[in-house]
Amino acid sequence: MDQFYPQAAIATYKLLLKLGCDVEYPEGQTCCGQPLANAGNEAASRGSYLHFVTMFEKYDYIVAPSGSCVYHVRHHFDTLDQTDAVKKVRAKTLDLTEFLLDVLQISSLPAKYPHKVGLHQSCHGLRGLHLATSSELVNKPAASKLHELLSMVEGLTLVELDRKDECCGFGGTFSVKEPDISVKMGKDRIRDHFSKGAEVITAGDMSCLMHLEGIISRQKIPIKVIHIAEILNSDEI
Amino acid sequence: MQNKLRMPSKETILTKIKANRPNLWPLPDVPIFETLATDKKKLFIQILERGGSKVHCVDDSTQIHQVITTHFPENKRMVSALPFLEGIEGITTLHPDFYEGTEVAIIKGLIGVAENGALWVTENELGNVRVLPFIAQHLIMVISEKNIVGTMHEAYKKLGLPTTEGFGVFIAGPSKTADIEQSLVIGAQGARSLLVILTP
Amino acid sequence: MMPHAQKAAIFNKDEARTDWHDASLWMVRKKRDFAVSEIPEWEFLREFASDIKMHTLSKLDDYLEAFEKAAIQNGAIVHWAADAKEHNDIVLSILNKHQAKKMVKSKSMLTEECHLNEFLELHNIEVIDSDLGERIIQMLNEPPSHIVLPAIHLKKEEIGELFHRELHTEKGATDPQYLTEAARHHLREKFHTAQVALTGVNFGIAETGEVVVCTNEGNADMGVHLTPVQIHSMGIEKLIPRRSDLAVFTRLLARSATGQPVTVFTSHHRNPKPAGEMHIILVDNGRTEQLGKPDFRSSLKCIRCGACMNTCPIYRRSGGHSYETTIPGPIGSILTPGIDLKKHGQLPFASTLCGSCTDVCPVKIDIHTQLYKWRQIVSEAGLPEAGNKTMMSIMGNGLASPSFFHRLGNIGRKLLRLFPGKERFLSFTVWTKDRDLPKAPVESFREWYAKQAKDA
Numbered sequence: 105m106d107q108f109y110p111q112a113a114i115a116t117y118k119l120l121l122k123l124g125c126d127v128e129y130p131e132g133q134t135c136c137g138q139p140l141a142n143a144g145n146e147a148a149s150r151g152s153y154l155h156f157v158t159m160f161e162k163y164d165y166i167v168a169p170s171g172s173c174v175y176h177v178r179h180h181f182d183t184l185d186q187t188d189a190v191k192k193v194r195a196k197t198l199d200l201t202e203f204l205l206d207v208l209q210i211s212s213l214p215a216k217y218p219h220k221v222g223l224h225q226s227c228h229g230l231r232g233l234h235l236a237t238s239s240e241l242v243n244k245p246a247a248s249k250l251h252e253l254l255s256m257v258e259g260l261t262l263v264e265l266d267r268k269d270e271c272c273g274f275g276g277t278f279s280v281k282e283p284d285i286s287v288k289m290g291k292d293r294i295r296d297h298f299s300k301g302a303e304v305i306t307a308g309d310m311s312c313l314m315h316l317e318g319i320i321s322r323q324k325i326p327i328k329v330i331h332i333a334e335i336l337n338s339d340e341i
Numbered sequence: 342m343q344n345k346l347r348m349p350s351k352e353t354i355l356t357k358i359k360a361n362r363p364n365l366w367p368l369p370d371v372p373i374f375e376t377l378a379t380d381k382k383k384l385f386i387q388i389l390e391r392g393g394s395k396v397h398c399v400d401d402s403t404q405i406h407q408v409i410t411t412h413f414p415e416n417k418r419m420v421s422a423l424p425f426l427e428g429i430e431g432i433t434t435l436h437p438d439f440y441e442g443t444e445v446a447i448i449k450g451l452i453g454v455a456e457n458g459a460l461w462v463t464e465n466e467l468g469n470v471r472v473l474p475f476i477a478q479h480l481i482m483v484i485s486e487k488n489i490v491g492t493m494h495e496a497y498k499k500l501g502l503p504t505t506e507g508f509g510v511f512i513a514g515p516s517k518t519a520d521i522e523q524s525l526v527i528g529a530q531g532a533r534s535l536l537v538i539l540t541p
Numbered sequence: 542m543m544p545h546a547q548k549a550a551i552f553n554k555d556e557a558r559t560d561w562h563d564a565s566l567w568m569v570r571k572k573r574d575f576a577v578s579e580i581p582e583w584e585f586l587r588e589f590a591s592d593i594k595m596h597t598l599s600k601l602d603d604y605l606e607a608f609e610k611a612a613i614q615n616g617a618i619v620h621w622a623a624d625a626k627e628h629n630d631i632v633l634s635i636l637n638k639h640q641a642k643k644m645v646k647s648k649s650m651l652t653e654e655c656h657l658n659e660f661l662e663l664h665n666i667e668v669i670d671s672d673l674g675e676r677i678i679q680m681l682n683e684p685p686s687h688i689v690l691p692a693i694h695l696k697k698e699e700i701g702e703l704f705h706r707e708l709h710t711e712k713g714a715t716d717p718q719y720l721t722e723a724a725r726h727h728l729r730e731k732f733h734t735a736q737v738a739l740t741g742v743n744f745g746i747a748e749t750g751e752v753v754v755c756t757n758e759g760n761a762d763m764g765v766h767l768t769p770v771q772i773h774s775m776g777i778e779k780l781i782p783r784r785s786d787l788a789v790f791t792r793l794l795a796r797s798a799t800g801q802p803v804t805v806f807t808s809h810h811r812n813p814k815p816a817g818e819m820h821i822i823l824v825d826n827g828r829t830e831q832l833g834k835p836d837f838r839s840s841l842k843c844i845r846c847g848a849c850m851n852t853c854p855i856y857r858r859s860g861g862h863s864y865e866t867t868i869p870g871p872i873g874s875i876l877t878p879g880i881d882l883k884k885h886g887q888l889p890f891a892s893t894l895c896g897s898c899t900d901v902c903p904v905k906i907d908i909h910t911q912l913y914k915w916r917q918i919v920s921e922a923g924l925p926e927a928g929n930k931t932m933m934s935i936m937g938n939g940l941a942s943p944s945f946f947h948r949l950g951n952i953g954r955k956l957l958r959l960f961p962g963k964e965r966f967l968s969f970t971v972w973t974k975d976r977d978l979p980k981a982p983v984e985s986f987r988e989w990y991a992k993q994a995k996d997a
Binding site for chain 3: 109117132133141143144152155228238242273284
């Protein structure tokens with residue numbers, strides 16, 4: 105996101121400032137280590153785990169506009185020695201949407217985004233962080249954090265999809281290990297959104313959107329992708 | 342050449358399990374979940390019909406004969422394991438092949454389960470001809486509505502442990518398959534239809 | 542490219558067919574969703590089922606002995622098979638004892654695992670798979686592509702053609718009703734002429750010695766009740782302690798598998814028919830090995846419902862045969878690496894770790910977590926799917942070092958700005974076959990942040 109989608113990070117930063125937070129971006133940060141760990145190399149990621157803890161242990165909250173990174177820190181940093189610093193970082197690392205609703209407890213946003221939007225439920229955020237109830241579960245509260253935040257945005261309409269929470273097909277190294285299925289899954293997701301009239305697809309994870317955008321661009325489909333942080337920070341009329 | 346005496350597999354397997362099994366995990370007490378439906382008979386009928394069965398309610402057992410002949414022509418071979426049906430072939434032999442060619446088999450159901458339309462029978466209700474409900478082209482099961490329970494939890498509670506019956510089965514409809522392109526076909530290898538006659 | 546990916550590439554060449562396969566299985570998932578919504582206590586049932594199974598595994602030796610004792614008391618003959626070979630030998634010995642040359646078999650993934658059919662055929666035994674889907678693939682000499690819906694990958698035209706050849710149905714006939722009727726007559730004759738019948742076991746009840754078989758077609762019972770000798774092959778993990786526990790499992794199984802509230806037949810076999818024989822074969826074949834793995838032992842809770850396959854977006858778009866295992870899909874991908882890490886270690890990578898399988902599993906196996914954990918083991922073992930270990934180590938060090946990380950990122954972005962579309966690295970080529978790379982912005986977030994901090 106730092107290199108290729110800075111606008112999503114900028115929107116996150118500006119939004120948090122707007123909501124009265126004291127926000128810092130530790131410039132020495134690198135990566136949560138998820139890509140290597142998911143590829144099977146937890147051992148090789150240890151360095152980045154420790155670096156992450158060092159970088160962030162002094163903060164009250166660590167907010168990331170990325171469900172998969174947050175999931176990785178909270179769930180897979182269990183392989184580190186659970187020092188006080190590690191425990192604190194794991195507990196205080198939150199996805200942007202979690203932070204907005206559970207910590208700041210906002211009930212409104214001064215956001216305007218008059219477009220038809222398709223919500224893509226990124227898997228790690230959905231089933232890992234329970235940002236919403238996945239469609240497989242029964243009799244659980246239907247609350248969806250992304251849904252709730254988008255409903256605060258003036259002018260925005262959400263389209264109704266055929267498959268509300270099917271995976272986009274990125275999956276980290278999966279995208280190059282199984283390229284045919286990866287692309288097919290992405291194509292199918294895009295078709296679902298596009299056929300329901302979505303002008304833009306949004307999600308809480310840039311990796312999903314990057315993958316979908318790659319297909320959209322190649323196939324020249326008239327639909328865009330945008331990170332949810334940009335919508336929540338938008339004042340477009 | 343001497344062959345080493347191989348430990349019987351039972352010992353090998355049990356030894357390996359003892360070495361590899363996890364620490365004791367407690368066995369839960371499963372509550373007897375009941376159905377939320379207030380009218381179990383209505384739910385029973387609804388689920389049976391949804392699954393492709395027919396249901397016919399009678400006011401008393403004397404009407405059963407009439408119901409059968411309404412649904413099935415009399416010139417076809419019928420076999421009944423019910424003690425009280427006159428004029429219909431009963432169980433005369435235990436040779437299962439003898440029952441090939443049975444058009445309609447009539448048996449008694451002991452317990453009905455509303456949530457899934459299943460009916461329980463044991464070999465006692467089959468005249469000890471275990472193949473009877475499967476080999477017939479059509480099946481009729483007679484059950485009292487008093488014996489309808491809501492869920493499988495209630496059914497197994499009512500059943501308790503087996504005593505002497507060596508075979509029992511829950512039957513929840515006519516045999517079926519969707520193995521060809523997910524197209525539902527009613528009447529696979531067993532009965533092509535199930536008619537449930539509900540008595541008071 | 543790993544074998545699964547190669548097969549998936551071939552599968553996806555026919556996009557219309559992939560869409561058809563995907564839609565068929567998604568439909569089964571939707572039926573499952575409707576069926577489970579009818580049970581408000583569904584999530585509690587899953588928890589109970591998981592606990593019952595874990596408890597049983599923690600006392601599996603005691604329960605197996607109790608089961609054997611009860612079964613013998615009932616009049617059944619109990620055999621123990623350490624592996625597939627022993628299982629097959631036992632089946633053959635029973636057939637030979639009765640001079641039987643013809644056996645009907647109902648659905649049993651365990652016997653698929655043991656390759657029983659091939660073994661028996663080598664010994665001149667005619668084996669007839671009596672489940673319609675199984676019979677179809679038997680005639681085609683193919684393995685099943687799904688553990689519940691073995692012929693889901695076949696179109697009715699293909700089945701029609703097969704039946705025309707083998708069963709002399711009308712040429713060009715594709716109506717499922719008509720084709721099923723033809724199979725019914727064909728199999729009836731087999732039931733009456735077979736000398737032995739074999740079934741799988743869905744649940745073995747430790748307290749009563751019963752074996753419980755759940756079917757829809759009636760073929761298992763037709764086989765068992767028409768032959769004097771019945772054999773039930775059971776994986777040792779199929780035991781549950783109490784008869785009453787069946788309430789939990791019968792409410793979970795069919796709803797998860799096909800969306801029915803229960804299978805048409807739930808048969809409880811306790812003793813042989815008069816003048817008959819009932820054999821139960823308890824099979825290990827790697828299960829005790831899996832039991833010893835703390836991270837993976839809970840995969841033994843599996844009740845073979847197939848829900849994980851129906852919900853898996855990768856399975857739907859690649860088909861069961863692409864896994865090259867007896868049990869494909871998500872559950873297959875956590876069961877088989879323990880059997881042959883070299884051959885099946887690629888399977889945990891055929892997943893995006895989306896977690897849908899974990900959510901549908903009626904016995905709450907944490908499938909996607911186990912996939913992740915298998916990846917660590919595959920990587921430790923230095924197998925190719927996990928990438929070059931040295932490279933990974935270098936990358937790992939790089940990711941932990943701010944200067945390296947930022948320099949690498951900047952280089953990558955600047956290269957893309959200079960040469961959009963002229964990528965040379967292998968992984969980029971794989972990406973760019975069907976996707977564009979992201980557009981590279983002028984400045985990174987770090988650069989923007991540093992600038993605005995300075996301006997402040």
